[in-house]
Amino acid sequence: MTDFVELIARKKAGRELSTAEIEALVRGVTDDSIPDYQLAAFLMAVCWRGLTEREVLDLTRAMADSGERADLSGVKGITVDKHSTGGVSDSTTLVLLPVLALAGLKVVKASGRGLGHTGGTLDKIESFPGFRVDLDREERIAQANRVGAVLCGAGEDLAPADKKLYALRDVTATVDSLPLICASVMSKKLAGGAGILLMDVKYGSGAFLKTYDEAEALAKLMTKVGREAGRVTDCLISSMEQPLTPAVGCHLEVREALKILHGSREGDLYAVSKALAEKMFALAGLSADFDGLIAGGKAVDKMAEIVRAQGGDPAAVFEPERLLPSPCRREILAGAEGFAAAVDTRAVGHCCCLLGGGREKKGDPIDRGAGLMFFPRLGGFVKKGEKIAELYAADPDKLDAGERALEKALTLSAEPAAVPPLFGRP
Numbered sequence: 001m002t003d004f005v006e007l008i009a010r011k012k013a014g015r016e017l018s019t020a021e022i023e024a025l026v027r028g029v030t031d032d033s034i035p036d037y038q039l040a041a042f043l044m045a046v047c048w049r050g051l052t053e054r055e056v057l058d059l060t061r062a063m064a065d066s067g068e069r070a071d072l073s074g075v076k077g078i079t080v081d082k083h084s085t086g087g088v089s090d091s092t093t094l095v096l097l098p099v100l101a102l103a104g105l106k107v108v109k110a111s112g113r114g115l116g117h118t119g120g121t122l123d124k125i126e127s128f129p130g131f132r133v134d135l136d137r138e139e140r141i142a143q144a145n146r147v148g149a150v151l152c153g154a155g156e157d158l159a160p161a162d163k164k165l166y167a168l169r170d171v172t173a174t175v176d177s178l179p180l181i182c183a184s185v186m187s188k189k190l191a192g193g194a195g196i197l198l199m200d201v202k203y204g205s206g207a208f209l210k211t212y213d214e215a216e217a218l219a220k221l222m223t224k225v226g227r228e229a230g231r232v233t234d235c236l237i238s239s240m241e242q243p244l245t246p247a248v249g250c251h252l253e254v255r256e257a258l259k260i261l262h263g264s265r266e267g268d269l270y271a272v273s274k275a276l277a278e279k280m281f282a283l284a285g286l287s288a289d290f291d292g293l294i295a296g297g298k299a300v301d302k303m304a305e306i307v308r309a310q311g312g313d314p315a316a317v318f319e320p321e322r323l324l325p326s327p328c329r330r331e332i333l334a335g336a337e338g339f340a341a342a343v344d345t346r347a348v349g350h351c352c353c354l355l356g357g358g359r360e361k362k363g364d365p366i367d368r369g370a371g372l373m374f375f376p377r378l379g380g381f382v383k384k385g386e387k388i389a390e391l392y393a394a395d396p397d398k399l400d401a402g403e404r405a406l407e408k409a410l411t412l413s414a415e416p417a418a419v420p421p422l423f424g425r426p
């Protein structure tokens with residue numbers, strides 16, 4: 001019988017826990033036998049003292065085993081999964097699903113709903129009316145074999161220990177611990193069952209990791225844990241110092257992803273999607289060409305096939321302008337001039353939330369048409385009176401709240417400031 005008070009005390013003192021102790025702890029999380037106050041104390045001790053790599057691997061494995069591990073042995077071919085640690089206007093999954101499927105890979109992806117300042121892939125894909133995210137195991141495997149890509153909700157039984165711990169971390173200021181983030185993300189990826197895992201690790205003002213160094217440390221840890229657990233694993237590190245595209249909010253963001261599938265080669269969303277696809281091709285030993293796979297409407301047709309296969313109406317895949325923004329609209333003009341020196345990307349995401357396009361808490365409804373276009377790009381010159389944003393909401397009160405959230409989102413400077421690179425150390 002594990003004495004959890006003694007276990008917490010040892011972690012508080014910076015001592016290493018055994019595999020059996022970590023497994024007992026995760027069992028206690030899953031069957032609700034450890035009270036929240038003890039778990040909260042344990043999480044805080046981990047925040048301060050950290051975990052060894054062995055402990056992180058044990059915690060990750062035990063959390064992955066806390067529910068059912070997906071068995072993808074029925075999928076013929078190379079199974080792949082990608083994950084972003086969360087960014088604003090980050091719709092790379094929507095670009096990658098059809099492209100990776102066209103390259104012959106089998107994408108089996110379980111995604112979540114958006115919370116806080118970042119949108120969720122499920123919320124975005126449900127912009128196609130009728131799209132079902134609750135496929136059972138047989139349907140997922142059949143669709144992966146037939147279409148090459150499937151996107152579902154992470155069911156209750158995918159790493160349930162993470163759901164419990166994440167909810168506690170959220171209310172005990174223990175989210176920003178690299179070992180805990182690693183175990184949380186990787187337990188879900190391991191339980192998801194894909195053979196190749198690719199993580200997009202974000203840093204910057206719109207990410208929960210603020211510095212490149214932290215993102216690099218997390219990337220190294222996740223790569224190590226994934227490989228030790230027997231999966232081909234790699235990470236890309238990319239900047240979230242500004243939104244990936246001007247569009248924030250479900251309909252507006254899906255339009256941006258569709259632009260790329262229709263052949264646009266501009267902007268950061270294109271660059272990150274292409275970099276992720278190329279890394280995935282390399283991990284799978286393929287010599288596919290991102291632009292070549294998209295050319296000639298192939299990616300659009302594949303996206304429509306995915307949407308149709310999951311019961312959705314694909315009309316907007318062909319005509320993205322069908323994805324309408326919400327009816328109340330307000331333009332925001334620059335009150336001064338200068339070079340765009342910094343963007344508070346979290347504030348831009350929060351603005352979308354206040355407009356009705358995001359969730360403050362789990363289960364809140366979401367207005368898929370709500371959101372904003374935020375036009376300044378770092379390094380660019382903004383003239384006084386120039387339109388810097390367009391806000392969309394279902395009612396004018398929300399426009400007021402969104403406008404207030406955006407007030408300090410943009411910092412202008414008299415001299416051009418250095419623009420952080422999208423990839424690599426700033």
Ligand code: URA
Pocket residue numbers: 085086166175180181182184185
């Ligand atoms: N996303 C997750 O799934 N878990 C974390 O801990 C942080 C981000």
